Amino acid sequence: MNSADIATLKSLFATPQSIVIVPHKNPDGDAIGSTLGLAKFLEALGQQPKVIVPNDYPKFLKWIPGNEAILNFERENSQAKRLIEEANIIFTLDFNHLSRTGQMESFLKVAKADFIMIDHHQQPDDYAMITYSDVGMSSTCEMVYNFIDSLDGTDKITREIATCLYVGIMTDTGSFKYSSTTSQTHKVVANLIDKGAENMQIHQQVFDTNSPARLHLLGVALNNLVILEDFKTAYITMSQEELDKYDYNKGDTEGFVNYGLTLEGITFAVIFIENKEEGIIKISFRSVGDFSVNEFARAHFNGGGHTNAAGGRSEVGMKETTSKFISLLHGYKNQLNP
Structure with a gap:
């Protein structure tokens, strides 16, 4: 952010x-951690913000x-x-286009509030009064830490705020x-631990439950893994029936x-997950190196994200979706085999 902001x-x-804080639909650790960390900080400034998530997490x-x-x-x-109608400030965290809020989008678009965006995804939209966007950042939570620091507020970081931000990072x-983890990221994390974030306990709460x-x-997912050696690609499919069988x-x-990326020689990994309620195949893309899954998702599967991590969707069945995906790989063979 600049000095004027x-x-x-x-x-x-x-x-x-009157402040509302909003993450993207299907919020993940960075979305929840950043919104709650920011909310706790604003409370320390005497504000009473409300966090509204588009759906469950x-x-x-x-x-x-x-x-x-x-x-x-x-x-x-x-x-x-x-609350959205009455707000005069709406923070949008960990996304940069209002369409990422699902059914909240139409209400946010007509809100009277001034918007403040804090986000690290590529190609931000221009809806916000203040846009803090940095695609080189590890996470929105690291950006919220910087946001707090820019307001001379690090002395207000409590154990609770530190815990929230640590989760997202x-x-x-x-x-x-990941390559987005810089020396500065580690410095921020060290400061959060000093402020009371219990790193071992946080890791257990997120990953060991x-x-x-x-x-x-x-x-089931690993049994469904398909390896395409010619394209250095691995993909997983999961049907609604398989999800239901194990009480997803x-x-x-x-x-x-x-x-998929733990396999030797694989640089592109994908999972296709059927969602019959929404009538879509939800897709997650991951890569290592220079292959941009953000560009791939944007070009072919109505998605986007980061260079090495992105999401997308398909509105046809699993067989048609995976067939399309495999056919597309032929056009990317040189990028996948530099």
Whole structure:
């Protein structure tokens, strides 16, 4: 952020504001961690922000400090719409286009509030009064830490805020293994630990609370793994029937796509997950190196994200979707085999 934006923010927060904080649909660790961390910081400034999520999120994130105060737009629709209508500031975190909020989009588009965006995805839209966008950042949570620092507020970071921000940085960096993890990221994390974030406990809460059903589901996913050696690609399919068999809950397939990248010689991994309720195949793309899954998802599967991590969707069946995917790989063979 520039000095003018910082001055504007300091002036805004000098008096009570009606503030709403919104993450993207199907919020992940970075989305929940950043919204709750920011909300706790704004409370320390004397504000009373409300976090509204478009829909539900995984159980393994529901222990994070402040979770109990989150409003779910799907379940608490009337109250959520009223808060959006009454807000004069709306923060949008971990996304950069209002379409990423699902059914909330139409209400956000007509809101009277000034928008403030904090996000690290590529190609941001221009709806916000203040846009803090940096595609080189590890996570939105690292950006929220910088946001707090720019307002001279790091002395207000409590154990709860530190815990929220640590969750998002840890999950969005793949436990600090992705290339977006910089020395500055580690410095921020060190500061969060100094502020009270218990790194071992946080890791256990997020990653070590599997149900037997989820592990069985992982077995199904790995059994469905297909390796395309000529394209250095691996993909997984999961049907609605397979999900139902093992009592699928939101978040149960989180991280499954990354198993493809653990194979020697594989640089492109994909998972296709059937969602009959929405009538789509949900797709997650991952890569290592220079192959941009963001560009691939944008060009072919109505999606986008980061260079090495992106999402997309298909509105035809699993067979047609995977056939299309395989046919597309022929046009990318040189990029996948540099």
